[in-house]
Amino acid sequence: MKNVTVGIDIGGTNSVMGVVDRDGNILAENRISTTDYPEIKDYVAALHEAIQETLQKVTGEFEVKAIGIGAPNGNYYHGTIEDPPNLIWEGIIPLCDLMSKYYDIPVVLTNDANAAALGEMIYGGAKDMKHFIVYTLGTGLGSGIVINGEVLYGYTGFAGEIGHTTMVPGGRDCGCGRQGCLETYVSATGIVRTVEELFGLRRTPSPLRKVPSDKLTSKMITEAAQQGDPIALEAFDKTADMLALSIVNSVAFASPEAIFLFGGLSNAGKYLFEPTERYVNEKIQSIFKGTVKILHSLIPENNAAILGASALAWKELEKK
Amino acid sequence: MKNVTVGIDIGGTNSVMGVVDRDGNILAENRISTTDYPEIKDYVAALHEAIQETLQKVTGEFEVKAIGIGAPNGNYYHGTIEDPPNLIWEGIIPLCDLMSKYYDIPVVLTNDANAAALGEMIYGGAKDMKHFIVYTLGTGLGSGIVINGEVLYGYTGFAGEIGHTTMVPGGRDCGCGRQGCLETYVSATGIVRTVEELFGLRRTPSPLRKVPSDKLTSKMITEAAQQGDPIALEAFDKTADMLALSIVNSVAFASPEAIFLFGGLSNAGKYLFEPTERYVNEKIQSIFKGTVKILHSLIPENNAAILGASALAWKELEKK
Numbered sequence: 001m002k003n004v005t006v007g008i009d010i011g012g013t014n015s016v017m018g019v020v021d022r023d024g025n026i027l028a029e030n031r032i033s034t035t036d037y038p039e040i041k042d043y044v045a046a047l048h049e050a051i052q053e054t055l056q057k058v059t060g061e062f063e064v065k066a067i068g069i070g071a072p073n074g075n076y077y078h079g080t081i082e083d084p085p086n087l088i089w090e091g092i093i094p095l096c097d098l099m100s101k102y103y104d105i106p107v108v109l110t111n112d113a114n115a116a117a118l119g120e121m122i123y124g125g126a127k128d129m130k131h132f133i134v135y136t137l138g139t140g141l142g143s144g145i146v147i148n149g150e151v152l153y154g155y156t157g158f159a160g161e162i163g164h165t166t167m168v169p170g171g172r173d174c175g176c177g178r179q180g181c182l183e184t185y186v187s188a189t190g191i192v193r194t195v196e197e198l199f200g201l202r203r204t205p206s207p208l209r210k211v212p213s214d215k216l217t218s219k220m221i222t223e224a225a226q227q228g229d230p231i232a233l234e235a236f237d238k239t240a241d242m243l244a245l246s247i248v249n250s251v252a253f254a255s256p257e258a259i260f261l262f263g264g265l266s267n268a269g270k271y272l273f274e275p276t277e278r279y280v281n282e283k284i285q286s287i288f289k290g291t292v293k294i295l296h297s298l299i300p301e302n303n304a305a306i307l308g309a310s311a312l313a314w315k316e317l318e319k320k
Numbered sequence: 321m322k323n324v325t326v327g328i329d330i331g332g333t334n335s336v337m338g339v340v341d342r343d344g345n346i347l348a349e350n351r352i353s354t355t356d357y358p359e360i361k362d363y364v365a366a367l368h369e370a371i372q373e374t375l376q377k378v379t380g381e382f383e384v385k386a387i388g389i390g391a392p393n394g395n396y397y398h399g400t401i402e403d404p405p406n407l408i409w410e411g412i413i414p415l416c417d418l419m420s421k422y423y424d425i426p427v428v429l430t431n432d433a434n435a436a437a438l439g440e441m442i443y444g445g446a447k448d449m450k451h452f453i454v455y456t457l458g459t460g461l462g463s464g465i466v467i468n469g470e471v472l473y474g475y476t477g478f479a480g481e482i483g484h485t486t487m488v489p490g491g492r493d494c495g496c497g498r499q500g501c502l503e504t505y506v507s508a509t510g511i512v513r514t515v516e517e518l519f520g521l522r523r524t525p526s527p528l529r530k531v532p533s534d535k536l537t538s539k540m541i542t543e544a545a546q547q548g549d550p551i552a553l554e555a556f557d558k559t560a561d562m563l564a565l566s567i568v569n570s571v572a573f574a575s576p577e578a579i580f581l582f583g584g585l586s587n588a589g590k591y592l593f594e595p596t597e598r599y600v601n602e603k604i605q606s607i608f609k610g611t612v613k614i615l616h617s618l619i620p621e622n623n624a625a626i627l628g629a630s631a632l633a634w635k636e637l638e639k640k
Contacts, residue, residue, distance in 0.1 A: 145573070
């Protein structure tokens with residue numbers, strides 16, 4: 001009999017789920033539309049049905065030990081999703097309670113970036129680490145902080161919002177209503193904004209100038225960098241510089257053993273990863289020199305959401 | 321039979337010690353010169369002798385359960401003082417090992433700011449808190465971070481260096497060899513530097529302009545503020561603004577229940593504490609609004625060093 005967990009990632013458009021063994025093998029997968037269910041109870045019923053379907057696809061004998069869920073604004077302490085900006089439900093959604101009507105195994109919930117950190121701890125590069133931080137570079141910037149082998153949730157359950165630390169007082173407008181947050185500089189949308197600023201700052205020609213501002217993507221910027229475009233290269237350099245500044249501050253705060261970078265942007269090794277490492281070495285306080293590794297996440301990006309959520313479930317079982 | 325601990329604070333000039341009960345009453349005190357003993361072994365022998373002397377002053381029956389030591393660059397994990405900038409000994413000093421030759425009770429060591437956080441937890445305003453941060457505003461800025469009821473030491477033992485987070489890239493030169501660290505703005509020396517900058521920036525007359533730059537103190541600035549001096553008032557406002565920015569970033573990172581402010585500068589309530597509170601409320605991310613209290617430390621400043629060190633000893637005993 002094989003022990004498995006179910007990992008579910010609730011996204012704005014789709015919810016994906018998978019049955020996962022302790023080694024991180026996804027034995028079966030499924031998905032439902034998140035937006036098809038304006039009523040949360042209907043959504044939970046549909047989720048339950050989809051989970052049952054997924055379980056039927058698994059071959060051999062197995063036992064589901066726990067369910068882990070990653071969701072925006074997921075609160076681990078309360079098992080709730082609280083005022084999620086990108087989901088169709090409003091207010092405080094008691095998701096774990098609702099799920100528990102269908103299951104008498106542990107059902108636990110956290111946000112996507114914390115799930116990413118747990119994925120790294122259970123299946124990835126942080127298996128033997130007690131202190132590390134994962135920066136997830138996507139449309140925005142998420143972070144999961146692990147201290148003494150536990151995800152840092154803090155007093156509220158919402159700790160780990162490094163993407164919303166203020167890097168530039170009075171700087172770029174952020175979706176959170178404030179200004180100068182890290183994620184307005186270091187993310188797929190952040191690097192686009194940096195290129196836009198550089199258009200004004202520099203006179204250098206660039207193929208990116210031919211793209212309408214609202215069509216510009218971080219992928220185009222990576223491609224331009226590969227062609228040696230100076231604007232794109234400078235944008236990556238500025239992004240790395242700002243990311244390194246945040247990392248150095250995180251090290252002063254928490255002194256982790258490693259910082260993991262996860263997500264599309266961080267894979268632009270030569271353009272982002274390497275200069276980030278270099279700037280960290282330049283900027284770091286002397287007592288921390290040589291104590292912290294900058295690492296690529298070992299979790300494959302296409303499965304990260306399911307793996308992270310299932311890792312939360314395994315982690316919960318370890319606590320029992 | 322009363323249980324007591326001994327708290328020792330090793331300063332650049334003097335080392336103070338006290339015998340302390342579980343309620344934070346200091347039953348006897350003593351001090352030796354730190355600088356009189358260039359050889360660490362002689363220092364430890366003198367410390368031992370002074371402890372014995374102190375214990376003889378305590379009336380009634382008692383038992384010493386543990387010894388706690390606060391020292392600059394104290395490493396809790398290793399019981400060592402590592403490359404202390406303000407002490408006369410160099411390199412890595414295995415203080416707990418040296419002390420253990422005299423005592424077969426636990427001897428534990430940490431830095432001054434972590435000791436302050438433990439003092440707050442054991443005797444002060446954080447008795448029922450699991451997540452809080454103490455900012456100590458002295459000549460520099462120290463911080464002790466408590467997460468899940470434990471001081472955050474991190475991978476190296478040196479976590480909690482909020483005073484050396486970079487607030488202004490390329491900003492004021494810091495004693496750590498870098499630039500723009502929080503403590504160059506928010507500390508007794510930081511506010512002096514702010515006044516000096518304001519001398520250049522403003523044309524406003526100020527009695528502080530009559531003081532030679534190298535004689536200017538934070539105490540003079542507080543007195544000038546009390547007289548309504550606009551330069552002094554603006555300096556406090558800028559200090560509060562920068563402190564609030566750091567607090568808001570610490571909240572995004574760790575989501576504590578409270579931030580405690582400790583030290584001379586923080587007592588300038590009307591000038592520093594109140595505007596800091598106001599700026600925190602203005603700057604904080606909406607999900608953390610109303611979740612974190614800004615509080616005065618409840619540890620009396622003149623006894624804080626001994627109390628913090630003795631609290632470390634009590635905390636260690638709780639772990640057994």
